[in-house]
Amino acid sequence: MSGTTLILVEHERGQLKRPSLHAINAAQRLGADFALLLLGQGLDEMTKSLLNYGASAVVIADDAALAEPLADRSAAVIAQAFKQLNATSLLGTSSTYSKDILPRAAALLDAPMLTDVLAIEEQEGVTTYRRPINAGSMLATVQLHGERRVLGIRASAFEAPATVAESSPIEKIAIDPASLPNGTRFVSREERVSDRPDLTEARVVIGGGRPLKDKETFDRLVGGLADTLGGAIGATRAAVDTGLAPNDYQIGQTGKVIAPDLYIALGISGAIQHLAGIKDSRVIVAINKDPDAPIFQMATYGLVGDLHQIVPQLITALQGA
Amino acid sequence: MKILVPFKSVLDPYEAAAPGGSGATAKSVINPFDEIAIEEALRIRERGEATEIVGLTIGPAAVDEQVRAAMAMGVDRAIRVDDARSLDPYTVARILRVLVEEEGPQVVLMGKQAVDDDSNQTGQMLAGLLGWPQATFISKVEFLENKTRARCTRETDAGLEVIEVNLPAVMTADLRLNEPRYVSLPGLMKARKKPIDVRTCEQLGVKVQPLTTVISTARPPKRCAGMRVESVEQLVLKLKEEAKVL
Numbered sequence: 230m231s232g233t234t235l236i237l238v239e240h241e242r243g244q245l246k247r248p249s250l251h252a253i254n255a256a257q258r259l260g261a262d263f264a265l266l267l268l269g270q271g272l273d274e275m276t277k278s279l280l281n282y283g284a285s286a287v288v289i290a291d292d293a294a295l296a297e298p299l300a301d302r303s304a305a306v307i308a309q310a311f312k313q314l315n316a317t318s319l320l321g322t323s324s325t326y327s328k329d330i331l332p333r334a335a336a337l338l339d340a341p342m343l344t345d346v347l348a349i350e351e352q353e354g355v356t357t358y359r360r361p362i363n364a365g366s367m368l369a370t371v372q373l374h375g376e377r378r379v380l381g382i383r384a385s386a387f388e389a390p391a392t393v394a395e396s397s398p399i400e401k402i403a404i405d406p407a408s409l410p411n412g413t414r415f416v417s418r419e420e421r422v423s424d425r426p427d428l429t430e431a432r433v434v435i436g437g438g439r440p441l442k443d444k445e446t447f448d449r450l451v452g453g454l455a456d457t458l459g460g461a462i463g464a465t466r467a468a469v470d471t472g473l474a475p476n477d478y479q480i481g482q483t484g485k486v487i488a489p490d491l492y493i494a495l496g497i498s499g500a501i502q503h504l505a506g507i508k509d510s511r512v513i514v515a516i517n518k519d520p521d522a523p524i525f526q527m528a529t530y531g532l533v534g535d536l537h538q539i540v541p542q543l544i545t546a547l548q549g550a
Numbered sequence: 551m552k553i554l555v556p557f558k559s560v561l562d563p564y565e566a567a568a569p570g571g572s573g574a575t576a577k578s579v580i581n582p583f584d585e586i587a588i589e590e591a592l593r594i595r596e597r598g599e600a601t602e603i604v605g606l607t608i609g610p611a612a613v614d615e616q617v618r619a620a621m622a623m624g625v626d627r628a629i630r631v632d633d634a635r636s637l638d639p640y641t642v643a644r645i646l647r648v649l650v651e652e653e654g655p656q657v658v659l660m661g662k663q664a665v666d667d668d669s670n671q672t673g674q675m676l677a678g679l680l681g682w683p684q685a686t687f688i689s690k691v692e693f694l695e696n697k698t699r700a701r702c703t704r705e706t707d708a709g710l711e712v713i714e715v716n717l718p719a720v721m722t723a724d725l726r727l728n729e730p731r732y733v734s735l736p737g738l739m740k741a742r743k744k745p746i747d748v749r750t751c752e753q754l755g756v757k758v759q760p761l762t763t764v765i766s767t768a769r770p771p772k773r774c775a776g777m778r779v780e781s782v783e784q785l786v787l788k789l790k791e792e793a794k795v796l
Contacts, residue, residue, distance in 0.1 A: 241708060299713070300674065300684050325706040329686045332639070332671035336678030341640050341761035344669045357765060362667050364563065368770050369667075372763045412683035412719070416701065416712040429707070433795075458796075466725075476689070476726060477709050482668065483725050485707065491795040508773055512793045514785065529776035530788055542782045547796070 232317030232376075233285065234263040235310060238275075239326050245275055248384030248430055249327075252320040253282055255382045258349040259318055259356070264288050265397075266310055268303055270296040276399060282390050284397040288314070294406040298326055301410035304333035310402055311338055319379045323486065324429070327381050340377035345486075347386040364482040365505035384429070385488030385509055421475070426461045428478065433460030434489045436480055436507070439467040440496030440518075440536065447473040450540040451495055457547050463487065465503050481506040495536050499524030516540070551599060551697050553591045554655040555625065556606040556646050556672070557584035559616040563665040580616045583661025585623075587723040589730040590691065591659050592624045599693050600657075602626050606649055608642060610634040614746060621741035622733040629747045631754065638762045643675035648754045650680060655718065656697065662687050662722040673722035683715035687724040693717075 234256040239249035256263035262285040267275060272291045279287045290306045307330065311319055319334060321327030323345050335342040347368070348359040358371050358380070428434065435458070437451035447468070455462050464474035466481060480487055482502040492510035497503065499515075499522055507513065508527065515528035516536050525531040532539060561576040580588070594600045605620045605628035607613055617628045631645055650658055663670035677684035685691070685702035689710070692701050697717065704711045705724045715721075751758050779785045790796045 300686070301677075304678060325687060325704075328670050329674065329684075332674035333678035333684065335640065335671070336643060336675040341638055342669075342671055342675075343762070344671060352765075361770070362767070364665065364668070365770065367767045369767045370765045372765055374759075374761050374763070410681070410683070412716040413685075414714045416714055418711045419709040421709050470726075475709065476705050477707060482665070483663075491789070491793075508770075512789070512795050513773075513776075514789070525778075526775045527773045529793065530785055531776070531778045532780075532782070532785055533778065539782060543785070546782050546786045 233261055233314050234259050234318040234320055235288075235307070235314060235316040236263055236265050237307065237319065237321040237327060237331070238265050238267045238279065239322065239324060240267070240269065240275055243271075243275070245278060246324070246430075247389070249322050249324070250282065250390050251384040251387040252322060252382050253284075253390035254387040255346065255349055255380065256318070256320055261317075264314055264316070266290070266307065268295050268298075268306055280396045280399070281392045281394070282397070283393045283395070286314075286400045287397050288400045288402060290402040290404055292404045292406060294404065294409055297415035298330070299413045299415060300329045300333050301413050303330045304337055305409055306402065306404060307334040308337040313402070317377050319377075321381050322384045323381050331379050331381050335379040338377050338379070340379050341373055341375065342379035342381070343371060343373070344381045346380050346382045361505070364502050365508065366501060383486060385486070425455060426459070428461045428463055428480075429485055429487055431461035431487075431489055433458045433491045433493075434463050434480075434487055434510070435460050435493045435495065436463040436465065436497055437468050437473065437495050438465045438497035439471055439473070441468065441473055444473055446537070450536065453544050454493065454495070454540055457544050458491075460489075460491075465497055465500070494524055494528070495540060497524055498522040499527065551594075551657065551693075552602045552604065552653065552655040553594065553600050553657045553659055554604050554606060554650060554653055555584070555588050555591050555620070556658065556660045557581060557588065557616070557620060558661075558664045559607065559609050559613045560664055560666045578612070578616060580619055581661050581664045581666075583663055583665070583723055583725070585661075585730045586725070586727050587659045587661050587721075588620055588623055588625060589728045590723060592731070593728065594691075594693075595624070599697060604628065604653060604655070606646060607631070608633050608637065608645060617746055618738075618741045619733060621744045622737040623731060624737065625744075627745050627747070629749060631749050631751060633751055633758070635758065636764075637758065638760070639669045639671035640675055640761055641756075641758055642672050643679055645751060645754060645756050646672070646676050647679045648756055650676070657700070657717060658720045660720075660722055662724055673720050677720035680718075680720070683719040684721070685713055685715050685719060686722045688721050689724050689726045691721060691727075
């Protein structure tokens with residue numbers, strides 16, 4: 230395995246995405262040293278916060294050409310850094326940012342890639358990787374061949390990294406903007422202002438299904454409970470399809486995979502695609518009026534009843550608690 | 551404008567992933583995300599912005615059933631690379647690259663992931679190999695400036711993002727790009743007469759080396775049902791005293 234592991238660190242609006250640092254723990258399983266790579270513009274503050282994780286280097290590509298996370302440019306710079314460091318592994322997460330960029334970088338590096346890696350193990354001298362397939366209904370154990378590899382890890386399956394006293398050196402990558410791909414242009418991004426925590430990072434998540442009926446009810450019950458507990462909001466595909474919640478709230482096979490301490494499912498029957506996204510939650514509470522809903526087979530605590538009555542009671546009970 | 555739609559044949563996800571089901575009886579279908587990509591290509595043609603839609607797939611002769619289904623939707627002709635092996639996304643991208651270079655489309659439009667191995671890699675890898683721009687996870691596409699560019703809305707973790715890509719480009723379809731049409735009987739009749747060009751990796755000059763080997767598959771440990779609580783008070787007590795999450 231041997232060579233350096235390069236970890237793509239993610240950030241958004243000037244804030245580090247903490248789960249992307251969980252890749253450090255995955256890198257340590259690969260055995261060799263690791264470097265952290267940060268792409269963007271105006272990275273000085275974030276760079277400082279990366280210096281005490283034991284990286285052999287914190288590698289910075291800071292340039293106006295990288296101000297937006299465009300895949301073609303980002304992948305080109307990542308491939309450049311990978312080669313300069315003589316790296317053999319590239320790690321990121323399962324975010325849409327990593328999923329957009331890492332496979333492209335893998336192609337530039339002529340390397341295979343695995344998505345959604347849950348575990349890295351050593352079996353009789355061979356490194357194997359575990360990942361879910363078929364909407365998480367099966368786990369595959371996979372071996373990779375060749376010198377190089379790219380891994381998108383599922384951040385919730387790896388621990389947050391420990392800090393160390395010693396400071397890592399900073400290495401700046403020289404970028405020639407004129408040589409970068411120029412076929413993509415950023416136009417706009419929907420900026421939704423929310424005080425709630427990020428869905429994939431939240432300690433508590435409240436999920437809502439179609440029985441919430443309309444957006445007002447969804448916001449009042451799911452939103453109300455989330456705000457009472459300082460949690461994030463998620464939704465089923467059916468709830469998103471009927472316009473109760475925005476697309477990026479969707480939890481499941483094609484949406485987000487979450488692993489909070491507490492997940493409260495409101496009016497969610499438990500389609501396999503949704504369960505794939507919640508089953509690593511530590512505690513699952515299901516509130517549903519159908520006593521035979523599949524979600525109850527997986528819930529730590531199940532409460533059968535009408536959520537329109539139960540949720541306001543629960544909010545009141547928790548506020549008093 | 552020519553659009554290439556690579557698609558994968560997968561076991562029907564609603565049968566294959568059913569709890570307790572072995573998937574042994576599941577029939578094959580076009581990967582649902584690829585079906586969305588095919589639908590979008592058809593709509594682009596119906597708007598008068600595309601002239602030809604070419605399907606691409608890799609698999610043994612049995613996959614022709616899904617090729618015919620794509621043709622019944624409206625795909626004009628198809629190429630099937632005859633290969634029964636289970637190929638990793640990078641190998642698939644290398645095969646597609648050769649065919650894209652041969653066909654010279656302005657757009658390659660495919661699903662963001664196959665619902666069997668959930669990799670979400672092939673489109674991005676293909677774009678990387680071709681050196682083309684990419685627009686992944688799209689929920690909307692429109693063509694600009696005499697079809698030299700496309701404006702795409704992408705679904706990201708933080709919400710919607712809009713980018714413009716120069717053509718030719720690779721695009722991958724997300725769930726909400728459209729709802730695919732049902733196949734019509736006249737469509738099925740027409741599909742029988744459309745040509746399928748069968749090729750092999752050897753003919754295309756693509757060397758297939760396994761880069762990933764699946765050693766084993768297993769069902770994940772089952773999460774057991776906990777308990778039913780009878781009231782809100784009991785639930786709050788359990789969350790506090792037993793689970794200690796409040």
